[in-house]
Amino acid sequence: MRQVALLVVLVSVLSVPVAGAAGVAGPASQQGAQAEASVPEEGVDVTIQIQSDGAARWNISTKYALEDGNDTAAFEDLRAEFEAYQTDSEFSVDVFRAVVPEVSEHVGRDMEIRNAGRSSTVVDHGNNSTGVLSVEFTWANFTRVQNETLVVDSFSGTWFGDLKSGQTLTIRPPEGYDTTSVQPAASIQGGAYKWTGPEQFASGEPTAVFTGAAEPPNGPIGVSMMAVVAIGVLALLVGAILVLAYYRGGPVGRRDGIPSLSAWLGDSDEGEAATDGAPGGTEPTEEPDSGGDVGEAVTPGASADAGAGQDVDPELLSDEERVERLLHEHGGRMKQSKIVEETRWSTAKVSQLLSSMAEDDRVEKLRIGRENLISLPDEGLDRE
Structure with a gap:
């Protein structure tokens, strides 16, 4: 069992505030000090907020039960002197500054006490109240930092002591950190680990190990992961649209390429109906087909012979030649919807292709x- 050390110094002085007040004050202050002696001290709470940089923010609070008006008046005198640093009490950050060199040498880290302050308050609960005096400060390098792991190891030695009845010690990890180990076993309250006296700590206890991510959940890593997921989903969507467009445009291995995305999405400004036979429909804007021909170019005059040949592999014909061949096979005239049915191309592709052929005088519409009724130029639609 460790010797009771620093906590005894803090509590023993605060439980008898008369001694500190009478030592530095006159008769009036002595009267106030006598009143303070009647205030029953309830206990001491030590709370340590671990920070991600290895520092720790300490809060040491002593509580007084204010059961009547005399208790309240006595505490008001005490808190006024406490906040004005007029007491000779050992309840001061100087107690911790005195032990820092010893702890620093033991753990091998430079340490410093900074940003110290005092405060007081009265907490009302039911018919009674509790007066609280608090000392706060930041203890730099209190925790050992290993990458993203924080190791609470500065309680080694005998400087802190054990917890007596009415005393508590609470260690709270930084937000977003997980707990790897805490010794000895403690109760968990609001994500913090709390020991309540009487509690005897073994040598080197209490200890704790907390592990966290390089950035909080909503930090740059979280944002970048969301961006990667969004890009992946978008890529899959675009890929699905392109594959659908390709297979709807004709057989696998076709040379005419993939129809424009705007044709599948229904974007159009002017032109003929996109779906022949659909009431009120309009075709998308006509654009020349980008598909290339294989072999020598076929002129309008020579296309009839090429289209009429039955010994030519249809896969070797251009789109225009395939349309001319169909027209020859059907007496030189076909409905546009019939061409869509025979070629198994999309309505938009056929509409664009026929418009391009009409501009080149290869067909008439x-x-x-x-x-639309489509015919070869020599069928003479203009005469009908």
Whole structure:
């Protein structure tokens, strides 16, 4: 069992505040000190907030039960002197500054006490109240930092002591950190680890190990992961659209390429109906097909012979030649919807292809009701 050390110094002085007050004050202060002696001290709470950089923010609070008006008046005198640093009490950050060199040498880290302050408050609960005096400070390098792991190892030695009845010690890890180990066993309250006296600590205890990520969950790493997921989803969506467009445009291995995305999404400004036979429909903007021909170019005059040949592999014909061949096979005239059916191309592709062929005088188009009648130039649609 460790010797009771620093906590005894803090509590023994605070439980009898008369001695400190009478030593530095006159008769009036002595009267106030006598009143303070009647205030029953309830205990001491030590709370340590571990920070991600290895520092620790300490809060040491002593509590007084204020059961009547005399207790309250006595505490008001005490808190006024306490906040004005007029007491000769050992309840001071200087107690911790005195042990820092010893702890620093033991753990092998430079340490420093900074940002110290005092505060007091009265907490009301039911018919009674509790007066609280607090000392706060930051203890630099209190925790050993190993990459993203924080090791609480500065309680080694006998400087802190054991917890007596009415005393508590609470260690709170930084936000976002997981707990690897805590010794000895402690109760968990709001993510913090709390020991309540009487508690005897073994040599080197209490200890704790906390592990956290390089950035909090909503930091740069979280944002970058979300961005990667979003890009992946977008890539899959675009890929699915392109594959769908390709297979709807014709057989696998076709040379005419993939139809434009705007054709599948229905974007159009002017032109003929996108779906022949659909009431009120309009075709997308006509654009020349980008597919290339294989072999020698076929002129409009020579296309008839090429289209009429039955010994030519259809896969070796250009799109225009395949349309001309169909027209020859059907007496030189076909409905546009029939061409879509025979070629198994998309309606948008056929519409664009026929518009391009009409501009090159390779076919003629005649609007009949809601459909287009397509014919070879020598069929003479203009005469009908």
